Amino acid sequence: MNSTVLTGCTVVDARVLDGVAPLRDAAVWVRGDRIAAVGPARDVLAEAGRDHRRVDLGGAFLTPGLTNMHTHLSLSLPGQGGDTVKGLSPHDLAFYMADGARRTLLCGVTTVRCVAEKDHADFALRRAIASGRATGPRVFTAGRALVSTGGHGHEGTDTLECDGADGFRQGVRSQVKAGADLIKVMISGGIAGEHEDIDTRQLFTDELTAVIETAHAWGRKVTAHAGPAPVIAEAVALGLDCVEHGYQLTAEVVAAMAARGTALVPTLLVTRCKAFFDELGVPEWMQQRSLGAGPRHLESYALALEAGVEVLLGSDMPPFWDFEGTNATVRELEHMADAGLGPARALYAGTLGPIRWLGAEADLGTVEPGKYADLIAMDADPLESASAFRGVRWVMSGGRVVRDDQNGRAAL
8 A cells, every 4th residue: 555644835725714723843644545544743653653654845834635515526617618528429528528637636626516417428537537447536426417408508419408306306306316426406687697687597497396306306406597686585494405606695685595504606717707708709798697697696796605604616717727817726725815705714615615615525624644645736825825726836636646746746
C-alpha cells in the first residue's frame, strides 16, 4: 500500500466554523487512498515510521478539494458553441466530457454534482473515473433532468420530457434505474429558454408532488431549477431539498427554506458572465435576459444569507472554464464570498456543506483520518480571502497526486 506523508503545510477546513483552528506546521499521512493521520509534523512522522514517501508542500495551506454542486460537463447553450456540442457523436461526447472531467480535477475540484448530462454519458464517465480508466473528480449525478413537454431545456438529450403525475413518477424511477444519486427537475422557466420567461411555471402541484414523493421514497434528494418565488414556496412546502439559481426569492420564501433546511445553489455567475456568452456566441436575447436578471439575483442571494439558508457552491458554467483570471468554480466562490458570505463560510460552502448535502461526510469534506485523501494546496490563506483558491498549485485525489506545479506534474 502506498504511504505518503505531506509536510510543510497548514491544515485548514470548514470545521473552523465549529472552533477547530488551523493546524500549523502540520503533517498528513496518507495510506492508500485515505488519510491515516493528521497532526503536528513530529507526531505524524513518528507514527508513519520510515516506510513512506515524504512530500514537502513548502508552507502551503492544505484544504479538502472543492465540490461543485451545479455541473454540466455536456453543457450546450444556445449559440455556435452549444451547437458544436449538440453535434457531437456519442463517442465524441464521451471524450469531450472526459476531457472536461480531467480539467475540472486539475482545477482543484475533486467532487462534482452533475445536474443534467446528455445521453446518460455521465454514468459511463462515473464508472470510468471510479475504475481508474479516466481521470476526474468523484461524480454524483442526477442523470437527465425531468421537464414538462416543451419545458426548460427540453431541446437536449440531457433532459427527459414527462407529463402528469404518473409521467413524472416514471421519470424519477427511470433515472434511479440508470443509477442517479439524486433527481433534478425543472419547475420554472429560465435564462436559456427562448419561448419562456424566468417566472414561467412549468409543473402543476400533482406533478411536483409526484417527483418529490417518488424520489424520497427511493432515498434520493431532489433539486429544482427554479426562479420565481411562488413555485419555489410550493416546492419547499412539499419537501424540496435544494433550489438552483433562485433568481427571484422573497423574504417569506427564504424563511421557509431556512426552516425546512432547503439549500440554495445560487450560481451567481450565470447573470454576470457576458464574456463567456460572447465566447460561445450566445444570442442577444439570452444575454439580455441573463444580465438583466443580475441585480434581482443578487438581492435574492442576500435575502437567503440573511435568513440563514444553507448556500452551496455551484458554477453552472463548466467548472474548469477559464474566466476572469481563474476558473469558473473559483470565480463563483469569490462572488459568493464578496456578496456577504465571507471567506470562512465560503470554505464551508465549497467543501463540507456540499458533501453533507450529498450524504458523503463520512468519506469527504474535511482533512481527518479515515477520509479520502482528496486534498488541494495553495500559498494564500483561504480564511483571509476566497481568492486564495486562484492559487491552487497541488492536487491529490484518492491519495494520488494529479497536479504538482512545483515539480511540473499534471495528470495526462
